[in-house]
Amino acid sequence: DAGVTQSPTHLIKTRGQQVTLRCSPKSGHDTVSWYQQALGQGPQFIFQYYEEEERQRGNFPDRFSGHQFPNYSSELNVNALLLGDSALYLCASSGRTNPPYEQYFGPGTRLTVT
Amino acid sequence: DAKTTQPPSMDCAEGRAANLPCNHSTISGNEYVYWYRQIHSQGPQYIIHGLKNNETNEMASLIITEDRKSSTLILPHATLRDTAVYYCIVRSNSGNTPLVFGKGTRLSVIA
Secondary structure, three states: OOOOEEEOOEEEEOOOOOEEEEEEOOOOOOEEEEEEEOOOOOOEEEEEEEOOEEEEEOOOOOOEEEEEOOOOOEEEEEOOOOHHHOEEEEEEEEOOOOOOOOOEEOOOEEEEEO | OOOOEOOOEEEEEOOOOEEEEEEOOOOOOOEEEEEEEEOOOOOOEEEEEEOOOOEEOOOOEEEEOOOOOEEEEEEOOOOHHHOEEEEEEEEEOOOOOOOOOOOOEEEEEEO
8 A cells, every 4th residue: 555655856946946746645545735844843734635626725825836636646836936945845645534634744855946 | 833832852762661741731622632753854654643531552652631731642662763853733623624733852762
């Protein structure tokens, strides 16, 4: 049973560029949440997707957008990259209708903006 | 903002019990206490959760005080592989709500 997978593992981009990160949820899960983790900090919630729609959003600007596909996989897009966007981006999957809604995290994508 | 307070770091001797405290004095009646840990360069890993009763699983035990204002995560026989940052999270039970992480406790298990 495959767990949560993310790609790529590492990525280096230049300020102003755009980036797309990908996530495949754990088998049987239909909800994907994205988190940003800056160095030395705990993860911060970006948004959550269920039934191909954004359902909840944290305090992140519109430069951060996402998508969920019919197979429940998801993408995180960040436009107009800033140096401050350098972080570990984590994807977590869960079952929407299965309490207690444990979230299972992937290994993350390390994004470096230069 | 996180609704929990944890010490920034702790040490524990290998083979001994590690007791990680967490204060959550503003917890509401419908909020659970969750614990996750993050080993260096990996994604957070779910450990355990509870509402008001003590809970135990194969990884750890969770002791919640009667007034629910604090809790303790217990790793009964810590190993070097338990070295990680441990996050205590208070979370509503009304649906699949986001996890709100603080800075956690960095546990170092020493041989």
